[in-house]
Amino acid sequence: MQKVFIIYLALLTLSLATAPFQVQCPSSPLIREAKNELCSEESLYLRTKEIKTKNKLMDFLESLTEAKFNSKFYKRVRKDPPKLGIAISGGGYRSMLIGTGFITQMNDYGLFEYSDYIAGLSGGSWILMDLVVQNFEVGSLLKEWDLDEDLLPGIPEFDISEEDIVTNAKKEYSENDIRIKKREVKKTQITSFSEFYDQVELVANTIGERSEECRLTKRNLNPLTRLKRIFFPNNTFTETDAKIETFKTVLDFYKNLHLKTKPKKMEGFQISFTDYWGKAIVQRLKKSFEVHNHNFSFSKLVQSSKKFKECSVPIPIFIANCKNGLLSNVIFEFTPFEFGSWEDILRLFVKLPYLGSKIVLGKAVKCVNNFDDLGFITATSSSIFNNVLIFIWNLASQSSRDAMKALNMVMGIFGLGKEEIFSISKDSSRLETDYAVYQPNPFYLYPGKDNVLTSKNHLYLVDGGEDGENIPLRTLVIPERKLDVIFVLDSSSDIDNYPNGSKLKRIFEKLDEENIHYQFPNNVKTFSHPIVIGCNAIKRPGHDSFLPIIIYHANSYHGHVSNTSTFKITYNQSEVESMLLTGREVFSNDYDIHYKNCLGCILTKRTMDRLPKKKKFSPFCLQCFKDYCYS
Template sequence: MLRNRFAILFALLSWLNTFAMAQTAASQAYTPISGRCPAGFNLVRMAGTPGNQTLSSSEASYVQNRKAHVLPQAWKTYLSNVLSTNPFLPDYVSRILSGASSEIPTLGIATSGGGYRAAIFGAGVLNALDARNSSSDAAGTGGLLQAATYLSGLSGSSWFITSLAQANFPTMQELIFGPANPTASNSSWGGWNADYDILTPSTNSAIDTQYYTNLADELLGKYDAGYVVTFADYWGRMLARHFASGTFSSNVFNDSYTHGAGLHSQSYSIPFPIVTADLQAPGQNSSEIIAEDYIPLTNPNIEFNVFETGSFDPQLSAFVPTKYLGTTNNSICVTNYDQSAFIAASSSELFNEANFTNTFNSEFGPILALMADLMPEPHVEYDIASWPNPFYGVAPDTFIDSTQTNLNMVDGGEDGEVIPLQPLLVKARGVDVIFAIDATDDINGFADGSSLIATQNRSSLYPSAYSFPPVPTSMGEYTAQNLTTRPTFFGCKTTSLNTSTPLLIYLANGGPPDGEAPLTNTSTSQTSYSSSEIQAMLTQTFVIATQGYPEKEATKDPYWPSCLACAVVDRARERAGVERSGICSTCMDRYCWDGDTLTTAAS
């Protein structure tokens, strides 16, 4: 039990009353900084009304530059890998992917929550789509990652996405295991350090005691500066030891390093990264909460991207610069609040589900007692991530938190939408096709499709803002049709009413490949992994991502690379006014869900 894991913290309470805690380098780097705003600064950007929403100029420029300078070669590389497995693609596929057509796909990849399991599974799938992996190239799927325009994540996959972005887009192997010959410094990448448990990294109680003390100390500067400090801050400092630069196996317990404090969202050659969180609003309608979820679907979905933070949901439709999160007016600007690890912590803040606010008798009681003794927060919930509300007074008739001083954020999947699809449905982004990776823990560590149902339900609330393809409306249909154990395409049939609806390529962690023992259904609460365990999961995930939908007695569909390419270009094909033909017709019949049943495999 976590209670036993943290029992040692009770000893800290008397220790803290005896010794003063010096502010470390990490504490200084974690402290927000206030100063005069730039001339002409305007904190809030209104994004417009549904159907007429706009992107920030920075995002629009980033996407345009990526499409002009990165994607043409990326698509050609991907096409070459597909053709190496099947040279008989229809001409229109080759024309589109080679740049000979005026149409080009806008691809978004969304990878789900689910703790370390989701981070590993998501990385495994992206490894199978990575042109830098020779095995992926040989499988005909390599290069799709480089050709993506957007990449979204939440909860466990927010750890993955934020680490991938600020580590400068290394290969998945280097991202997880670190470079071969690392040099420990505050700015260099050291891998996920997964063999050190996020919660209890040592087997030595004295070392762990000092570790917990260091974590608390790193929050003092922020607290003393007058900002609300909650368990999410503490959680973020834990995550930083694994998913931010500056931590290596040689310095995990060394408090002379900043361990990711001061690192902000960055972007290099990575597809435009987006992390989501849910808003827990004091006035939310609890009657709208569905099943075992914790947040109503009607609460705003908050996205963090490298340039802006806010929501395209019509009840807010407003953004502020991510760089200036913590700012609440146009005069005094706050920087250094947008810490990469704190964003990941906000996206994975599940601790409200433990129901420990002000009870201190929970599994996390010792940490809460430590924080209450060191950084008391009267009338503040400890089990949320607190952000100063930059939208105070904005959209008072529709935004539920317009009068709140702080925004309370929790795990991005607490409304049931555990795959972060919402940002990729924004019409201003013009996403044609979404590769949705589902590693949720629905049944024995495997996915059951419930997240797609939640997205469909949420999108139906805002039809003018979002368009989502039809999906099965009950988990039983996913199981009966085995839709979680093979790739499935949703939204293959379009009409004049839904031409802006992205086509969805759904790949779930729904079970092991035939004949293999399950390795990828580990518990969401598992917070450490050996290198061999991760490698075995990556290997099995590669098979899941590249096998397609094998026919009876087969282990792999040899035409899966072609079928994947057919789906990727399908919206661009439609815009070009070209009919499906050749293997693409066969592929779409085979992989598309038609509203009743998926075409069954040949016997």
């Protein structure tokens, strides 16, 4: 018995080690006011990286036999090399797989490691997590992912737009619904698996006999029919050993999530759906990094990476939007160095290792490390998947009290079935935990910043896709990063799960408000090849630098079906290879040698634009600009 107890204590200690823990506060300030500069760590990294990776670009340019660049051109590029960034959109596994193929082809050209930044959100953020886990070895991407296992066991694959998921997940309850929910949650008790099984069957069959008025016509599925499909896909309820084992496996998965999330709660931190979602993402990795590293801290993992320490890879930037006070399109970012926002309403950053510390009026009161859990940050950036669970909950709650009761039982077993999980109260003191909750707010009561982002001791962060900003572009356009070219990969699901450019147009509209103007083609019927936007050298408002060129790549048909649902959560090897190949073809324009040569002209255009002389470009490059530029 004593041995069992010792083992238990060891496991408990290991579990608690993954949670945030208190540390001594440093003597230097933890908050940085972002005036017109990057943080010192980011600036130093970029200066060192330019020296380390300059030859990557030169090797690429020298391989372009059609372009026939001369010695003066190479001399100029060596003296003033262009700065590149990469923006990967959301779109679930579709985006992750297309994006992995995309940067793999970039890597083959030598352009991935040369790039200064790679920003991602939602499915794009999964690539960033994979890069960090794999020490930024592009050739090792996907090796740790169980793509043939359900991302969320028990949740069926279905084809529905992200916008529809968000809209339905956020529906409010009436005051009567709230009373019903609170009352019935308290009544819910599960004494055994068999009792639960019987109750689900009873309620499901009862609902099935009701009139069509009880059905959600928008889905053409009764909520409990959907619930039956989740746990009993063959739509029968014969209690066989096989079905019980399958059901138990699903329950064990969610119970395990609950146990892995509990240590953070025990340390006094607010838990949200995103914490569970973050643990679910990490569990799809084949080896337990939490066990090997004792933590999954983003800052610690990156700083321990050999390639990152050598300053030879792009800086990963996770993007999320803030919803404090019902804000819209207010971007926050996580880099390996800091967390915060460049938006005029804030322009404050906290050192990332100390995220989760109690900081009031800009001064540290209590400091912690390990709050910057990579799974939690990745889940924050891809929190549209929170809404899958909330959506299913709401389907039931809108149908009947019995359906609500049944789903309360389900979520209760998962450790998620508590009424405070959902935004059902007008009480402003209750945290809306269907958002990612960042509490304490490091910018709480910061002097001179009296607004919705500093007045409360919490921040609500969500997937950028919830605000329609599904491409992490604006974080790269800021003048402080001085980028010349940004590769954009759009894997949004606008029409038939292919993008139609609407997400980029929406971002351009937001940039217009900041007096940054890009034009987007109005009559493009297909995105079968890259479109280069902003070729003309236009100065940034109030700055001496030019706006970056945007090379827009859209997921499209290249001989392989790549318009899978955002919520397709398993892929076999054949599907994976097909998606990766599409990503390669999207970047290379179907391995077009002429386009590859033109890419040399496009990447160095801002370098040449900075020259005072007018005759800067060869006839070849001028033709390339005509072929691919829209401005």
